[in-house]
Amino acid sequence: MEKSFWIKNWEDNNTGFxxxxxxxxxxxxFEKFDLGEDSHIFVPLCGKTRDxxxxxxxxxxxxxxxxxxxxxxxxxxxxxxxFDKTKEAKFNRFTCKNPPIDILEGDFFDVNRDAxxxxxxxxxxxxxxALPPELRKKYTKVITDILTPGDQxxxxxxxxxxxxxxxxPFPVTEKDVRSYYENNFSIELLEEIAKDVDHxxxxxxxxxxxxxxxYKLVRx
Numbered sequence: 682m683e684k685s686f687w688i689k690n691w692e693d694n695n696t697g698f699x700x701x702x703x704x705x706x707x708x709x710x711f712e713k714f715d716l717g718e719d720s721h722i723f724v725p726l727c728g729k730t731r732d733x734x735x736x737x738x739x740x741x742x743x744x745x746x747x748x749x750x751x752x753x754x755x756x757x758x759x760x761x762x763x764f765d766k767t768k769e770a771k772f773n774r775f776t777c778k779n780p781p782i783d784i785l786e787g788d789f790f791d792v793n794r795d796a797x798x799x800x801x802x803x804x805x806x807x808x809x810x811a812l813p814p815e816l817r818k819k820y821t822k823v824i825t826d827i828l829t830p831g832d833q834x835x836x837x838x839x840x841x842x843x844x845x846x847x848x849x850p851f852p853v854t855e856k857d858v859r860s861y862y863e864n865n866f867s868i869e870l871l872e873e874i875a876k877d878v879d880h881x882x883x884x885x886x887x888x889x890x891x892x893x894x895x896y897k898l899v900r901x
Contacts (some may be wrong), residue, residue, distance in 0.1 A: 682770065685735065686706055686728065686752075688750075688751075688891060689750060690750050690850060693830055694742075700734065701731065701733065703732055703735045704730075704732050704837075706735075706746070706837055706872070706893070706895050707732055707735065707804065707806065707835065707837075708735070709860060709899075710725075710835060710895055711835065711872065712741070712835065713724070714729065714833050714835065714897065715833075716801060716802055716833070717742065717801070718740060719740065719741065720741045720742070720801040720802055721741065721742045721743075721744065721797075721798065721799055721800050721801050721802070722736050722741050722742065722743045722744070722801070722802045722803070723742070723743075723744050723797060723799070723800045723802070723803045723804070723827065724736070724745040724746075724788050724803075724804050724805060724806070724809055724857040725745075725746055725748075725789055725792070725803070725805060725808045725820075726746065726747065726748075726789055726807070726808040727745030727746060727747050727751045727752075727784065728747055728749070728756075729747075729752045729753070729755040729756035729759065729762075730745075730756075732806060733745055733756070733770055733782050733784075733809075734760060734780060734782070736804065737780035737781055741781075742781045743780075743781065743783070743784075744782075744783040744797060744800075745782070745783070745784045745785070746772075746784070746785040746786075746789050746792055746901060747784055747785070747786060748786070748787060748788055748789065749786075750782045750786060750792070750821050753773075753775060753784050753786045756784065757775065757777070758892040761859055762777045762779075762780070762782070763777065763778075763779075764776055764777045764869065766819070768795075768870070769785075769796070770789070771787050771788070771796070772785040772786060772787035772793040772796060773785070773786040774786075779889075783813070788824070789808075789820070790819065790823060790826065792823060793823075793826065793827070794826070794827060797827060797898065798889045800827055800828060800832060800871070801832055801833070801901065802832065802833050802835070802876055803824060803827070803828060803832070803833070803835075804817065804834075805824075805832040805833050805834060805835070805836045805837065806837050807837070808820070808855055808859075809821070809836070809838065810837075810838055810839050810848070810849065810851055810852075811848075811849045811850060811851070812849075812851065812875065813846075813848065813851055814851070817853075817857070817861060821861040821862060825862070825865050825866075825889075825900075829898040829900060829901060830900050830901055831899070832899070832900040833897065833898065833899050833900070834898075834899075834900075835895070835897065835898075835899070836858065836860060836895070836896040836897075837877040837893065837894070837895055837896075838852070838853040838854075838857075838893070838894045838896070839851075839852060839853065839891055839892070840852050840854055840855075840891060840892040840894065841888050841890075841891035842888070843883075843884065843886060843888055847882065847883055847886055847888070852891075854892065857895060862898060865900060865901060866899060866900055866901060867898065867899045867901055868897075868898055869895060869896065869897045869898075870894060870895070870896055871895040871897050872894070872895040873892055873893070873894050873895075874891075874892065874894075874895075875890055875891070875892050876889060876890070876891060876892075876893060877889060878891055
């Protein structure tokens, strides 16, 4: 989806994808990653997720990127964190020192190592599944270019069968994950969980079960 699609979703308060709690799969699997103290964690398409806070509470510097000004404003309003705002070439940077969280307000596809600095870990909770197939190669190339050998990624995906395009969220299969990443990453499937669908649009289309998959990727 284009940047304007997500900005309009926030403007229309069409944000059923937002989870007001910490993600249970993040809490369950984060300990399986070997991160040094003060590692730098990057969260693409972060919205106003509270997962940013949980990651920072583990002792790490956290940077998210989000295109919607309303989502960024909502994060800081709801968390009541103090922040400084600075203007960079293609982003507005919102910096909170306690906990150590930066959010870059702008287009994910403008992100690079210069904007982020050194990244050690990437958390993709709902990013790749937010993108249609025609944008995923562009997305995964940015991810691959940001990370260097030894860097790690926690990737959460969703799979379901449908004769029509219903996303977002879009289905991303294990075959998809390997086609996007296996040339540059080792890939380990950590868990697969089948769940009842809780999204009215999908239920109306006859989809009642979908599968959540959790991957550990390491840049080689």
